[in-house]
Structures are given as structure tokens and as C-alpha cells.
Amino acid sequence: MAEIREVRKIESQERASIHSHISGLGVDESGKPKFKANGLVGQIEAREAAWVVVQLIKQGKMAGKGILLVGPPGTGKTALAVGIARELGEDTPFNTLNASEIYSVDLKKTEVLTQAIRKSIGVRVRQRRLVYEGVVKEVRMKVARSKLNPYVQMPREAEIKLATKDEEKTLTAGESIAEQFNRLGIRKGDVIWIDAETGNVVKVGRAKEIEGAKSYDIDSVRSVEIPGGPVKKEKELTNTLTLYDLDLSLAAQSISITALFSLWSEREISQDIRKQVDSYVKDLISKGNGELIPGVLFIDDAHMLDMETFSFLTKALEAELAPILVLATNRGTTKIRGAEVEAPHGMPLDLLDRLLIITTRPYSKEESKEIISIRAEELDVELDQSALEELTNLSQSESLRYAIQLLEPSLIVAKRAGRNVVKADDVREASRLFVDVKKSVKYVKEYENLFLK
Structure with missing residues (x-):
């Protein structure tokens, strides 16, 4: 069973992946792109x-x-x-x-x-499952240093408050589910469900009229009604697995105990296993219980x-x-x-x-400004107008990536000064501490004789 349980609240910080806010191409019904929609700009x-x-x-x-x-x-x-x-x-x-x-x-x-x-290549499978379903009232991520890279923080546990029209529950989930929250960009106002057995997380859409739920534009995601009934329920679900997931599952059943503790998942998967998986998928499709998704x-x-x-x-x-x-x-x-x-x-x-x-x-200056605003909101970095202008100017003189990379260092500089709002001085201080590519090249040329050849 997936690790899901009710627990007390955890002090933590929400994290966001670099493209978690993107939900489509941002076009209208005729296929014409909007300037800003679905998390995309320009x-x-x-x-x-x-x-x-x-x-x-x-x-x-x-x-x-x-x-x-x-x-x-x-x-x-x-x-x-x-x-x-x-x-x-x-x-x-x-x-x-x-x-x-x-x-x-x-x-x-x-x-x-x-x-x-x-x-x-995915396989959509229909079956009845026990799930946790509702609108996200609150989500917090407990992060820890990566076991492989101590300089990188990874989600380790998630606390989430799910609510339907009739019930509300606070749950915590383990590392695999927390990683899915991070990847999917789960935040307040999202309607989701979690498979109680496998831990698979599905983001259904945005709940209508949720107070305090942030959104990037009104057309960014599908609006859905808040579910009714209990949070934990049995319902007919459609899960999507990849052919590779099925390959690994079948391979895990056939390996020896010795191989189980080795890096078998990094080795080649035999063609016999793939043929068995393909046969299983064809059988699912022929019975009407599955659908192939390229x-x-x-x-x-x-x-x-x-x-x-x-x-x-x-x-x-x-x-x-x-x-x-x-x-x-x-x-x-x-x-x-x-x-x-x-x-x-x-x-x-x-x-x-x-x-x-x-x-x-x-990107143009106007487009860069919008992108920086979106990333700041996704990372929970509050910028005043002067800081936004300073970052926009840096995106044009240096690069957009450099400006976005300065968001979180600027917030740390602001908190050191006792503020939660980033100002232009904070951005300039972060820029002084972390140089851009042009300054780095200038530095190399200036001290060229001191570098090893």
C-alpha cells in the first residue's frame, strides 16, 4: 500500500519544478496563440x-x-x-x-x-480503485538534502488537506507521492485524486471559486466542480502506465533475489519480456479494458x-x-x-x-517581464515593482535564465535584511555575489595569466 496517513502539521516549504506551471499551448478556439496563457508567454x-x-x-x-x-x-x-x-x-x-x-x-x-x-507510449487502463479525492485546501512539502547530491533539496514528505463538499481530511504522503506533487505543481485550489494502493496522483483541474488559490491566467487549466461525498472512496478510475512501467513490473517478477538488490533496473530488458508485455497490452485493448496512448x-x-x-x-x-x-x-x-x-x-x-x-x-523585454513574474509566483518570491524592473533589465542585458536564477538568492538577501518582499537593492546584491556569463568571461581574461593552462 502507498504510504498515506493522517498526521499533525509540518513546517515546510512548497517547491516547484521549472515547467510545472505549463498546462498547454495557450491558444484560442481558432488556434491563435494568446500573448500569455497556459503558463506560456510570447x-x-x-x-x-x-x-x-x-x-x-x-x-x-x-x-x-x-x-x-x-x-x-x-x-x-x-x-x-x-x-x-x-x-x-x-x-x-x-x-x-x-x-x-x-x-x-x-x-x-x-x-x-x-x-x-x-x-x-502509455496504456490507459480502466479499473475500480480506492482513492483519496478532493480539492486541495493546503499543501506543504517537507524537503531534505538529496541522498545522492547533498547540495540539492528533494521532497521527502507532503502534508495535504483535501476537502469535498461534505468532508475534509489532512493527510501526509511519502517521498514518491511528494515527488509527484512537486512535478505536477500541486497547489491550493487544484482538484486531485490519489490512488490509495499505488500512490499515483492525478491532477483533475482547478476548483471553481476557491478563495486564495493563485492562478496565472483564467484559461490556464480546466475549471471543475468540487467533488462531493467522503474524501476516501471507491470509484472507477482510468490509470495510465507506460510500456516501460509494465516491462519493469514483469522483469521484477522474474529476477532472482540476488538481482533484486543489484542495479538490475539499469540493465537491458530482454525482448522476451517486451513481447509478453506487448501481448498483455493487446489483450487488454481487445477486451475493451485498455487504450494505447502514443x-x-x-x-x-x-x-x-x-x-x-x-x-x-x-x-x-x-x-x-x-x-x-x-x-x-x-x-x-x-x-x-x-x-x-x-x-x-x-x-x-x-x-x-x-x-x-x-x-x-x-524574448522581448515585455515577454521577459511576464515570464519572471510567473516564475516568481510559482516560487513564492514576492517582488516589488523596482525588483521586477531590475530583473527585467538583467534579462535583456545578460540573459533571461540568469535573471530567473537570481529570484531565490534575492529572497534570501531580503530575508537577511528582515524583509519578505524583494527589492531592487536585493537583486543588485545577488547579482554582485553571482556573476553572469559576460562578467565571468571578463574575469577569466583579466586573470588569464594566473589560470592553469
Whole structure:
């Protein structure tokens, strides 16, 4: 059973992932993007092109094709990929893979890619389950230092107050559920349910008329009614698992006790297991208890892939069962890895011919200001107008990423001075402590003779 229990309140701090606020592409009924909607700002042309791609996917006309997002660093390529996945459905699998991750010591490149593809294909299963369901009245995260990296804080436990029209309960959940809260960006006013057995968390939408519930724009997510009845109940649910989840589940049943305590999950999964899973899924679908959902496989820094990988992906695009392949790169003309051939974006032309290419551009000052405001709200950093203007100016003179990175350091500087509101002086002090790329390059040139060669 998943670790869910009623406990006393915990003093903690809510955390947010970098794209947790994105819920779609932010377009109107005719497919025209709004300036700010669904957590996205600007990039009007790119979002409109992405909306067209979503329509092609829904109509089943993307067979043999992929998408390539091209643009300078920090122009929202990953955010655009997340938006595409959200438009396809809340339970659409979205798997992110950095190109460098396929060069594993333990696994072959083809195995890493095969696992990534199967993580991007979902199976929607219908069944009756015991769940906790309601609107979030309060959520707090208990964080601790990561066991693997002591400089990173990770969610360890979550306290959540769930309410229906008839009942209210305060629950705490363990690490796996807390991580899902963090990834989904669960906050006050969200209607959710939690599978009491598996701990799977599903975000249904935003409850109507919840006092104090923050939102980025009125069209950002679907508005839903607050559920009735008890918080803990039995209901017919639709869970979405990936083919990779099923692969691991079947592999875990067949391994030895010795292998159970090893890193078996990082090793290759046999084709026999995958064939058994495929057979099980086909049986579910034929009985009407399951539905296949092609998801999104997003590969960032695609210029780091080599010829063998590009060949594998080209073949994968033509497969009958394949996810939507979205590649992203910030490179122009460069050499293909493992070859002495230069090509646009470091990719072979035969693959580029199969991709719909969407370009992104640097954000304007007005767009940067809106993005900084959204990230500040998501991170619970309160900015006064002077601080917002200072960060906006830094986003234009340095970079948007640098300005966003200064949000939390600026809050710490403000709290040191006894304030909870960040002012321009706090931002300037944080900027003095943490230099941008341009100042770093200037520093290297100034002290070049002192650095080791």
C-alpha cells in the first residue's frame, strides 16, 4: 500500500519544478496563440506552429514525421515541448532525454533509446480503485538534502488537506507521492485524486471559486466542480502506465533475489519480456479494458547524437507503434558527432527531411517581464515593482535564465535584511555575489595569466 496517513502539521516549504506551471499551448478556439496563457508567454509563431502539429497528431497524420525545435538557449524550446504534450491530454506520457544520456557505460545506445521510446507510449487502463479525492485546501512539502547530491533539496514528505463538499481530511504522503506533487505543481485550489494502493496522483483541474488559490491566467487549466461525498472512496478510475512501467513490473517478477538488490533496473530488458508485455497490452485493448496512448519523446541537445543514433531514430519514426519524436537544438551548422561531415544543426539531411522544423526567437523585454513574474509566483518570491524592473533589465542585458536564477538568492538577501518582499537593492546584491556569463568571461581574461593552462 502507498504510504498515506493522517498526521499533525509540518513546517515546510512548497517547491516547484521549472515547467510545472505549463498546462498547454495557450491558444484560442481558432488556434491563435494568446500573448500569455497556459503558463506560456510570447513565441506566438512557434506556438501556432506547435498547435498545427497537435492537430496533425490528433488526426493521425504524423506517421513517419518528427518535430525539431531550433533556437538560441533560453528561448522556451523545452516549454514548447511540454505544451504540446499537455495539449494532447493530461495523461499523455512526456519523457525527456538529454542526448548525452544515451552514452551509457552499462547499456547499449539502442537499449537506452528503446527504453526511452517505451517510456513515451502509455496504456490507459480502466479499473475500480480506492482513492483519496478532493480539492486541495493546503499543501506543504517537507524537503531534505538529496541522498545522492547533498547540495540539492528533494521532497521527502507532503502534508495535504483535501476537502469535498461534505468532508475534509489532512493527510501526509511519502517521498514518491511528494515527488509527484512537486512535478505536477500541486497547489491550493487544484482538484486531485490519489490512488490509495499505488500512490499515483492525478491532477483533475482547478476548483471553481476557491478563495486564495493563485492562478496565472483564467484559461490556464480546466475549471471543475468540487467533488462531493467522503474524501476516501471507491470509484472507477482510468490509470495510465507506460510500456516501460509494465516491462519493469514483469522483469521484477522474474529476477532472482540476488538481482533484486543489484542495479538490475539499469540493465537491458530482454525482448522476451517486451513481447509478453506487448501481448498483455493487446489483450487488454481487445477486451475493451485498455487504450494505447502514443506520448511525446523529447530529446534535448540533439546535435550531440551520433550517426548510429540518428539511423535508429529514423527507423523508429517509421514504426507502426511510435511516440511523437520532438528534438531540440541550439546549434547552427556543425559537425555530426562521429563524422567529419558538417550539416545544419549537426543532423544528417535524410533525418532533417522527415522533421517539421519550428524556430524560436529571443524574448522581448515585455515577454521577459511576464515570464519572471510567473516564475516568481510559482516560487513564492514576492517582488516589488523596482525588483521586477531590475530583473527585467538583467534579462535583456545578460540573459533571461540568469535573471530567473537570481529570484531565490534575492529572497534570501531580503530575508537577511528582515524583509519578505524583494527589492531592487536585493537583486543588485545577488547579482554582485553571482556573476553572469559576460562578467565571468571578463574575469577569466583579466586573470588569464594566473589560470592553469
